[in-house]
Amino acid sequence: MLRRRRAPLLLAAAAAGAALVAASPSGENGRSVASALHHGVARSSRAVYTIGFVVADYKYSLRGLDARSADYRVKLSEVHLRSAKKLLKLCEANGGFYVKAGQYVSSLRQVPKEYSSTLSRLQDQATPSKFHDIKAVIEQNFGKELYDIFLEFDEQPIAAASIAQVHRGRLHNNQDVAVKVQYPGLEQRMKIDIMTMSFLSKTVSWVFPDYKFDRILIEFEKSMTMELDFTREAKNSERTASCFRKNSVVKVPYVFWQLTTREVLTMEFCYGHKVNDLDFLRKTDISPTKVAKALIELFGEMIFVHGFVHGDPHPGNILVSPQGHGKFSLVLLDHGIYRELDQKFRLDYCQLWKALILLDANKIQELGEQFGVGKYAKYFPVIFTGRTIESKSALGTQMSGEEQRRLKEELNSLGMDDISSFMESLPPDFYVILRTDGLLRSILGNLGSPRHVRLLTYAKCAIHGLEKQPKMESGAISSMFLNVKTNVSYLRLRVIIEIVGLLAKADGAKQKVVNKLRQMLQEISQGFHLLM
Structure with missing residues (x-):
């Protein structure tokens, strides 16, 4: 059969x-x-x-x-x-x-x-293409002999992945470069x-009607189409460099536009090791937890403030470059897959994280309706923070055994149609965020970062993202003013988190008290905005 x-x-x-x-x-x-x-x-x-x-x-x-x-x-x-x-x-x-x-x-x-x-x-490793095929791609794209373009060009690639391989070269002005060359016939x-x-x-959807993969496949195809155009990658790279121009820790390789096409990308060569290379970090006296904090701050700002998100932050795309005395820079590579978040979605997502940190069930449900997920909004805290909407566990800690048991029973009662409905109802921007966050959490785990660091960093970035509205002035005074507002809002949030956490641990703590504190926070927030 x-x-x-x-x-x-x-x-x-x-x-x-x-x-x-x-x-x-x-x-x-x-x-x-x-x-x-x-x-x-x-x-x-x-x-x-x-x-x-x-x-x-x-x-x-x-x-x-x-x-x-x-x-x-x-x-x-x-x-x-x-x-x-x-x-x-x-x-x-x-x-x-x-x-x-x-x-x-x-x-x-x-x-x-x-x-x-x-x-x-x-x-993501592949057998490299033969050098004469790579040489042909470069010469066809620029109409010149390879060594008319480069003073030196290593025939052996330093990396070979699914869609391209990277060679180290040197320009005639002695500038070291990394040259990314797409494999021939890749679009076909x-x-x-x-x-x-x-x-x-x-x-599969016909055989199993409850299983629907159309949205995932559409997002995957979009990301692959973007990744095949190296000029788009170069533009993404420059935009990211501009976003983080004031951040001394973040390094984005410079693009040589005169040597960049859809199939060839030439960039400044940057030295470093994979972000999760613990042996390298130990040898260079670089703290893994400091690297983790810098990494989550980088992506928190990307998501919540700029709304321009790197979609493939696996360890090979993030290098740690030593700067001496335990200092380092994070080199961000492979800018082929990015997502520009819808402005309303970005602001709503900032609001969601503020609500997640405070376990504000009403706000989470309200935002869930706006995102289109309806009753499934109650699973947002589990997905993003690892605790349920009713959780009494402190932020960043594991759920209690009883909470885990109840959650497991509830999730086991869900059918595949529930999961498919949830996935189908998510806004497209969520797919990139879920993927990016999943990859980051894996790296943070390897680096030994405490769970609460990611949660609190995201909370601070979410507050910053809410304070920074579109078309806001970007002068020095405005930036300083914005930073003050963000820090005060964040400190206020931290105080509420600590108080709620202590009450949750105390015997006889009543939900009414917790709700009263949340109401106080809202009133203080409104008053603060009026003052500012």
């Missing part, structure tokens, strides 16, 4: 590939494209074959089980793990965009833990891979 079902899927994948091959141009470039598409059909067939087994496993293993029973949950976890391992092998075998897709899924906090933990093992490969993923997504 399974064999019969797979046959039309394989034929469809082959037909799609054949259609693209037939439409590709003739000549040497056409043969290169046709070759890429030929391999694309092979990848598609492998993907269809794997997904066929995964679908059959879910259908067969869960049949006849009550979705609310403990047996169902145990069996579901087993199938999740088996399926995740199959997808891991598929991504490793197909490489390229499949690795990117696997990494994208693993960073989403809403996917089952069996998938996120298994797919997080994927490394992306077309057939995305077509296959879309086809499989629709097929």
Whole structure:
């Protein structure tokens, strides 16, 4: 039965590939494209074959089980793990965009833990292209011989990932540069891979109506399309450098525009080690927790203040460069994937974090309605802060055993249709934030950063983001005035957090007292804004 079902899927994948091959141009470039598409059909067939087994496993293993029973949950976890391992092998075998897709899924906090933990093992590494192919791409883009452009150019790449490889070079003025070169035929490969993923997504949704992946796939395709245009990456890089021009810790490599096109990006060469390289940090007397704090401040400002968010902050894209005496700079690389947040969304998200820190259930629900998630808004505290809306745990600490038990029971009662509805209702900006935050939390954990540091840093950045309204004056006096307002608001928030935390620990602490404190905060806030 399974064999019969797979046959039309394989034929469809082959037909799609054949259609693209037939439409590709003739000549040497056409043969290169046709070759890429030929391999694309092979990848598609492998993907269809794997997904066929995964679908059959879910259908067969869960049949006849009550979705609310403990047996169902145990069996579901087993199938999740088996399926995740199959997808891991598929991504490793197909490489390229499949690795990117696997990494994208693993960073989403809403996917089952069996998938996120298994797919997080994927490394964005690839077999480098031959040097003469890379040399040809550079010479075609600039119409010059390679050594008319560069004084020196290392034939061996210093990095090779899914879409490009990076070589170290030296200009004729002795400036060291990093040259990022896109692999030939990559756009054609992306077309057939995305077509296959879309086809499989629709097929799985047809077999399992409660599973919907359309939004995730749309966001993934958008991010990949942006990442293939290196001129966009260069512009993102310069904009980020401008946002953090007053931050002495943040370093963004300078772009050489005369040597940058859609397929080639030439940047200043920056020295450093991966942000989570603990051995390197110890050897250079750099504090991992200070690095973690600087990192979360960087991304907190990106999200809440500038609303211009780096979408791929994995350790290879953030380097620590020693500056002597335990000081350091953070070098931010790979600016291909960014999200410019909608201005209203940014301000609402700032309000959400303020409400999350104070566990203001009414405000969280109100904002949930604005975001379009309705009843699912009560899960925002769990997703972002690791505690429930009713939690009495102190900020940044683990939930109590009883809270964990109740939450587990509630989450187990949710069906896949609930999760799909939640995902479908989220604004698009949330996807990048969830992915970015997931990657950051992993790095912060590696660096040994206490949980409350991220939460309080985000709270301070959220207050700063609320104080800084669009088109605000940016002079020295205005900036100083803004910083004073932000710091006073943040200190006031910290006082309330500490008082609420102490009351929550005290025997007989009444919700009425906590609510009264929150009311006081609102009144003080209103008075403060009138004074300012």
